[in-house]
Each structure stands twice: as C-alpha cells, then as structure tokens.
Amino acid sequence: MPIRVQTEDFDLSKEVAALRSDDPRTGAVVTFVGVVRDFNDGSGVAEMELEHYPGMTEKALEDIVSQAKARWEIFNALVIHRVGPLKPLDQIVLVAVTSAHRGxxxxxxxxxxxxxxxxxxxxxxxxxxxxxxxxxxRATDDAALRKWDVDPANQLPQS
Incomplete structure (x- = not known):
C-alpha cells in the first residue's frame, strides 16, 4: 500500500505512471493534488508548516486506504503527504486511485x-x-466526512 509522508516534493506524472503501470485492468485513474494557498481565514499566508506524528500518521493513512478498498472496487491507491515548511503554490498532498471504472x-x-x-x-x-x-x-471538513457515514468524533463507521 503506497503511503508516504515526506518533506520532498513529488512529480504527479511519475507517481501516476508508476501507480497504473502494473495492472492492465485499470480503466480509470483519479487524482487529487492539494496545494498551499496564499490566503486563509481572512488573512494572507506567507508559509505553512505541517507537522506529523511519525508512525501514527502513516498508520492512519494506511487505515483509510484499507477502508476505501473495502467500500469500493479499486485496484490501488497512493497517498503522499508532505510535511515541513511549504510556500504558496507548493504541493501538499497527492491522492491517486485506480479502478476499472471512474465512479x-x-x-x-x-x-x-x-x-x-x-x-x-x-x-x-x-x-x-x-x-x-x-x-x-473546520466544521465543513467534519460534514464532508459524515456524508460517508463516518463519525468524526470516533473515526468509526456509523451503524
């Protein structure tokens, strides 16, 4: 399961090519790249620094990819998240998923x-x-999580 937390930037084209190269069943590749904005919550942003808890962060990311694989028929998923100081327009995160179909x-x-x-x-x-x-x-991020029937307070699917 490709999960990486790193300070280095990533090359979207290379990462996607590597992700899709080993499975000829792949008919869809969907990617999301998050970048640093220069404005947030009513103020300019000159830099953002991301910190994480090594080991715990990777385990949390592995868990969510496992949950996604259990919910949908996907072949592979990749999550790369950067940490450390980042400037506006720097890439923060890449999520890429392969499957037979786009949905x-x-x-x-x-x-x-x-x-x-x-x-x-x-x-x-x-x-x-x-x-x-x-x-x-943000409350909007918690609301986005609830649409998947996941309770943000305890990270478990609601029954």
Missing part, C-alpha cells in the same frame, strides 16, 4: 481526502502578517 475511483479518492483532512494526525501552522497561528479543524 469507483472518484468516490474512493474523495473519501480518502475527506478522511485525511479530518482524521490524519497532521498539524498546520501558518505564517501570517499578524504572526504565526495554528489552523483549527
């Missing part, structure tokens, strides 16, 4: 990024004109 790949990709935004142990600190600030979780 499965789109749903699984969206599920993975929704979970990652709310449950993966990453902490974001932004440098703004008013100084550094930690970024709080």
């Amino acid at each position: 499965e790949a789109f749903a699984a990709c969206e599920f993975i990024i929704d979970y990652l935004k709310t449950q993966a142990p990453f902490w974001k600190k932004e440098q703004t004109p008013n100084g550094a600030r930690w970024v709080d979780a």
